[in-house]
Amino acid sequence: MSSADKILVIGPSWVGDMVLAQSLFKQLKSDRPACQIDVAAPSWTLPLLARMPEITQAIALPFKHGQLSLGERWRFGRGLRVQGYTQAILLTNSLKSAILPWAAGIPLRTGFKGEMRYGLVNDMRPLDKTRLKKTVERFMTLGLSPQTVLPSALPQPALVADAANADRLLHAFKLDASKPMLGLCPGAEYGEAKRWPAEYYAQVANHALDAGWQVMLFGSDKDAPVTASIQQLTQQRCLDLAGKTSLGDAIDLMSLCQRVVSNDSGLMHVAAALDKPLVAIYGSSDPKHTPPMHPDAVIQYLGLSCSPCFKRVCPLGHLNCLRQLSPEQVLPTLALTRVEFAS
Template sequence: MSNEHQLLLMPPNWIGDVVMAQPAMSAIATHYRMHHEHCRITLCGRSWLKELLPWLNIKGAEYASDIPAADTAYLFPNSFRVAWQCKRAGVKKIIGYRGQWRSLLLSQPVRHRIDTRTDHHRLFHLDLARQTGITTGSDRVELSVPENGLELGRAAIEKHGMNPERTISVAPGAQFGGAKCYPSDGFRAVVHALAEKGWQPLILGMQEDRNVAESILEGIGSPAWNAAGETALSEALQLIAASKLMLCNDSGLMHVAAGLGIPTVAPFGATDPERTSPSGDKVAILYEPADCSPCLQRECSVPGHPCMANIPPQTLTDACLNMLEH
């Protein structure tokens, strides 16, 4: 048994994909901690990963902006580049799926047994661990709120004149593209209907979502906060943890909310819930596919965005109220 083993986890490149890889990363970390007296676990990736990591429930894991010369690395991205970077950094054993002309760079090339065109992405990530002899449990995502995270979220809500016991988070954007997005006038109808029932909307998103958020909240008859573009990722996560509901598109924040056990309502259209639905006990997925669904395109090319038009605002409103009132 070695004195210390340095395990490197290279997560996927999008927030939602990182959350879907959480069960696999947790299983790998647990395995190496069990088999090495001292195991240092490092996650390396995009800068926002540092803010997300405390929520990923991977005991003892640390963030690094640069790839360390680790003993073992698990690569969740499928690119040649990440394998080459690990090789150059001096990683001793590199494990990842074959393909992208990178098999010669991998110490252990793993074959593809799960087809992400039909199967869930969580299973694809878990199979990387399973094919290297690691025992995994369920594919359930289990995130955790860092110390003081909930308190900080509630305090921020109260600072903006809102009641945390009546606050609902709304995320009308999606980084991948507009094809995933429910129409803003539909979000407006739902949010206003919920406000009439005494619920107070908090809009989350990027700076580019701010104008849409303003249009959604225009004329709202309850306390509200347009936080789009105002929060760091860590602050947005705190606000989600302190909310009573998340209403959102298929997005990274959807996966976070569901993984935290926050009641989550999400319309799907361009993407397939069989492949990317969130993991959680309190999830309502609305999917009324059009003939072109799931197109997996960034932007809709069909007049009227039929996959989203098939989901009336009243249906979304009812799903939210069912979550909030039970």
């Protein structure tokens, strides 16, 4: 492999954005089959990168969130000089993210015009948000030459679950492999204006449980109050995983599901990338901006006059964009029937 094929990507911090970045990685591999792609990103995203076959090496960034740490970033970048990267692609638009590839001496540093990054980014692209409406389109265009038009069909993210770990978790959590599984993702780190009400998730869960399904509640420790509420409304019949699994374990467990219902969150993108039949629920956010990258995903979005507001909390106090989206509207798209999975 020539040194010209060695690319360092400065990856995003959000789980969903990292999943979408796999479309870029796939395009790079398609255009330059011999290239090596390394990704530098916060440590919590590394389980995702481990399940992307396009990635050669994942590099955990040690910097604390929100801290500039100029000297530390410069020293970290200097340590990467021996790697011989010839291109860096910056998927983040901050000044601090541009320091590392500059310090690493990477000759071609590609990114969008951002926070005073002149000189640090020497292949600077203007960001036309009206033309590039989707996050995935913005990531993809950075992997192409400035004159190249985006392909009409973008590569779909496709995570490769760890089957052995999934089998281990199946037994550890005493799940029945012969019974269908529904995954529910009721959290959204961004804020409550992206969270379908817990009682609605509970109605879907009860419907599935009564039909003989197993129900797993996915989420971080921050989602534990929501999943606890769902558990209470389902007589403790779900498997509550909030805060009890690593991201890698959550990915592998989700690979066992036959259906997934999720808010617009990182786990929504994970489900789509695992090729799961998915119902994606949108409230304050815009499905045109960050849709699940799966052609068969069902998007539930009311598109009210006040939507999308992109707020963390409903500024009008009613949350109608989610409250008026009833479980009765969602359940028909799931087809949660016992007969479908009869042996």
